[in-house]
Amino acid sequence: MGISSGFVHPSGAGFRCGAGWVRVWVAVDREIRRPCLLQLRMLLCLSRGLLEGPSVIEVSGVTHHFGVGPVLRDVSFAVPTGRTLAILGPNGRGKTTLLKLMAGLLSPAFGQVRIDGVLRRSSVEAELAIRAKTYFLPADAWFPPTITGREYILAVGETWRVPILRLFEHTDQLLELFQLKDISNSLISSYSTGQKRKLALCAALASEANILLLDEPFSGGLDPAGLTAIRHILRRLPRRSERTVVLTSPVPELIEQIADDVLILDKGQIQRYATIPEIIASCGASTFDEALRQLIFPETEDALVRYFEHEVNR
Numbered sequence: 001m002g003i004s005s006g007f008v009h010p011s012g013a014g015f016r017c018g019a020g021w022v023r024v025w026v027a028v029d030r031e032i033r034r035p036c037l038l039q040l041r042m043l044l045c046l047s048r049g050l051l052e053g054p055s056v057i058e059v060s061g062v063t064h065h066f067g068v069g070p071v072l073r074d075v076s077f078a079v080p081t082g083r084t085l086a087i088l089g090p091n092g093r094g095k096t097t098l099l100k101l102m103a104g105l106l107s108p109a110f111g112q113v114r115i116d117g118v119l120r121r122s123s124v125e126a127e128l129a130i131r132a133k134t135y136f137l138p139a140d141a142w143f144p145p146t147i148t149g150r151e152y153i154l155a156v157g158e159t160w161r162v163p164i165l166r167l168f169e170h171t172d173q174l175l176e177l178f179q180l181k182d183i184s185n186s187l188i189s190s191y192s193t194g195q196k197r198k199l200a201l202c203a204a205l206a207s208e209a210n211i212l213l214l215d216e217p218f219s220g221g222l223d224p225a226g227l228t229a230i231r232h233i234l235r236r237l238p239r240r241s242e243r244t245v246v247l248t249s250p251v252p253e254l255i256e257q258i259a260d261d262v263l264i265l266d267k268g269q270i271q272r273y274a275t276i277p278e279i280i281a282s283c284g285a286s287t288f289d290e291a292l293r294q295l296i297f298p299e300t301e302d303a304l305v306r307y308f309e310h311e312v313n314r
Helices: 035-047 095-103 124-131 149-159 164-177 193-206 224-241 252-258 276-283 288-295 298-313
Strands: 015-017 020-022 055-065 070-080 084-088 110-115 134-137 211-215 244-248 261-266 269-275
Touching: 055 095, 055 244, 070 095, 070 110, 070 244, 070 261, 070 269, 084 095, 084 224, 084 252, 095 110, 095 134, 095 211, 095 244, 134 193, 149 164, 149 193, 164 193, 193 224, 224 244, 224 252, 252 288, 261 276, 269 276, 276 288, 288 298
Parallel strands: 084 244, 084 261, 134 211, 211 244
Antiparallel strands: 015 020, 055 070, 055 110, 261 269
């Protein structure tokens, strides 16, 4: 099931804002019961040292497809509380699909996703409890065109039940930080692509959700000010407030600055799940960028060598 809205409503009903209601409906599938095999996989993750503390997100034996072929194949891992995990890999290899499965927008064909030990989409009550503490930001967030940027942020904060006085103050701080204050009372339909991306990030942060699932938060036309702001926030947020962040991004330099752990997907399977220093060391590389080129794009590295050799011989 896909949902195109800018955020997922924790109550499944919608939020009140300006011109009317925006509704996001919750669909819940029956629980897939494979407990023994899935518990064994999580024990294997523990034995490999992938779980360093209490895990807030557990993905166990997840396989998913869209009717043509598997997008994800038997994926298992866990994310400890207060960590930032970056999911990397070539285009079309399942990164966004995996993020949507964690967010509850999709139900895995096989396997399980648990948030704080609760199975996603196992019941309406369980799913609503999970959504109250989780915020998913898609790469192409949708906005109601007939409300202002400030109204949108406040509506998101109220939906996640942030105390109103704290929400007012936080909204002002975010608008100033992302340089949106001057247009905060203008209709969102008048915003540029980059301004809309900044607004989406402001709303995600204003939710104060314990778990942030961010699909390419550095993309969408962000200017240097926006990149600087979100980079520093994501670097400090988990450490200061025990929040957990899972994100995708194609920019190694940004990932190296903010991520604690990196999960590399290739052909729907986990190729590596480790810290950045561990990945660099295992590849015998001098930089994270070099390690990623070896792991994810070895053919590109070879093509670059051939290209420059050809240039020299011209």
